Amino acid sequence: MSVRERRLGAFCAAPITLFLALGFLAPLLVVAAFSVMPSRVFDLAHVPDFSAFVEFVQQGYWKSLAWSIGMAAIATLILFVVCWPLAWAMVHVFGRFTQIITALVVVTLIVSENIRLFGWSLTLMKGGMIEGMWRSWTGAGFDGLLYNVPVIVFGLVYVYLPFMLFPLVQGIAMVPADAPHAAADLGATRRQVLLEIELPLASPGILVGSLLSFVLAAGAVAESKLLGGQAVIVISDDVETAFTYGQNWPLGSALAIVLIVLVGSLALFALARLDLDTVMGRAER
């Protein structure tokens, strides 16, 4: 790379570097600093301690974290299983209809997540569309379908579907067209083609889709609030409460830092496991 190219690269990256430094890194550092402040202070001029982290353990906030991580993991798994066949068909089967499906999925992103979730709330609640129709047909009602863990996971799957689907489509499109045919020609069954050829060659897409879905779902709050009610409290809910009603910035910061460190290291671990160049077959050795 020439000196000129390097300078051009730095110049082109300057706006986003500045934006990320001010908009992402700076607040993060403030949050990190507050997380080691004593309880209920509103400035950083105090002797650092780890009381907020002790509170995280003793007050049972780790349970909220476990719920967030657990539901995000299950939602990601369901998303993969649901999206893989659809993505495969979008690449290999649907042809022109792929564009229509893409447009339909993108359209869902135009409407606010909260509004879409309220729509589900109206559909699933007691006296809502499903329970109400059931009652008018059978005469016997039930409690509605809201306020449980499965419905929260359903909400996560529903909201984060595009974030799994599109990376998977990209990943599957990256599988060289002849490779699955060649594998079958060499005797591989449909299952072996999937396991030996398609999944490994599509793994960059799988990884990106899974990371996006998992990270977003782990930090999600609207699904558990709107669909789950008080069935479980997720960690983001705790963070919000600590900063607002609780007026305990150090606690909120500590909870946020735990979530960020956990999700961040998971993401780094996953990305490091996978050498993108290896998978893409581009590296020179």
Place this chain on the structure above:
Amino acid sequence: MNAAPILRIENLCKRYGDFTALHGIDLEVPDGEFLTIVGPSGSGKTTLIKLLVGMEQQSEGAIWLRDERLDRLPANRRPTCMVFQSLALFPHRSVGENIEFPLKIRGEKKPVREQRARELLDLLRLPQDYYKKRIDACSGGERQRIALARALAFDPEILFFDEPLSALDYRLRKTLEKELKALHERTGKTFVYITHSLEEAMVMSDRIAILRNGRFEQIGPAREIYTRPQSRFVARFMGDVNLFELRGGVDGSTLQAQGLSAKPDALGTLDIVADRHNTLVVRPERLRFLGPESAAEFIAVGTIAASYLLGSRVQYEIDAEDGATLVVESAAEAVELSPGAPVRVGFDRSDVHVIAERAA
């Protein structure tokens, strides 16, 4: 070579909607033969290979492997194997893992697989340390050999090739053509090779089948197809050629064709068939320049239009008197003629092959 056909294609027909890609073709391939199917793009050769390997199903007809209906087996259960045009190597696997793939699928243990892969590296003249090499670190020619090694690891009854050399540069292609022919002799396997390149076909094959518009135009040894083409299409497809079409009646003494004058009786001895469209085929190397005194049974007069040096030979294009263009090839040192020079060229009946086609 065993004469019993290992592969038999019977009335094979493939239609896509209104379009017919293959019109009920028949073909028998003896065990151990190197058969090349040649055709221009759109001739149906890709369709044919897809039917052979099971990527498509035929509309009618049958494909037999010895006594077994090959076309009824799914692709992964066919005892045949194909080297793809793209080679279709697996970029996420090492060279060794690529070659071992069919053995892994069969459930062979790692030491057995590795031993076989290493034998195949030797057979394909690839260094042993390539076993752990990445596919993307290999050159085009090496990848070609890896793809071949992988196909041979499968130990197929028949090896199909779908233009695997088309992406390589000329010199490498020439080398690999000869290697492929040598490999065929070493392994004794049946090779069915598909290409649009006649040169490739001529160098390697025992027999050549010319495919055109979904029908076989001619099937035979390369030499026979070159010297005794059955149609003008095949004659032209096999390289530069002079075609003298006989128009109107043939009374035995004159030839109404492209300014050609023939000696009395010269035509009468040729295998001309009445009621057919007769064409005299004369290869450029069979036409010769005539001095003022020399004679030939068939003579044409014209001027040199252009000359091209082909290494040891020179090809001349001659504008004949009636506006036709003739092609003559002679040894480079034999004559030297500049464009515009008037020339007489001639040939004898022994230089002629007659094509008698049914009028379309």
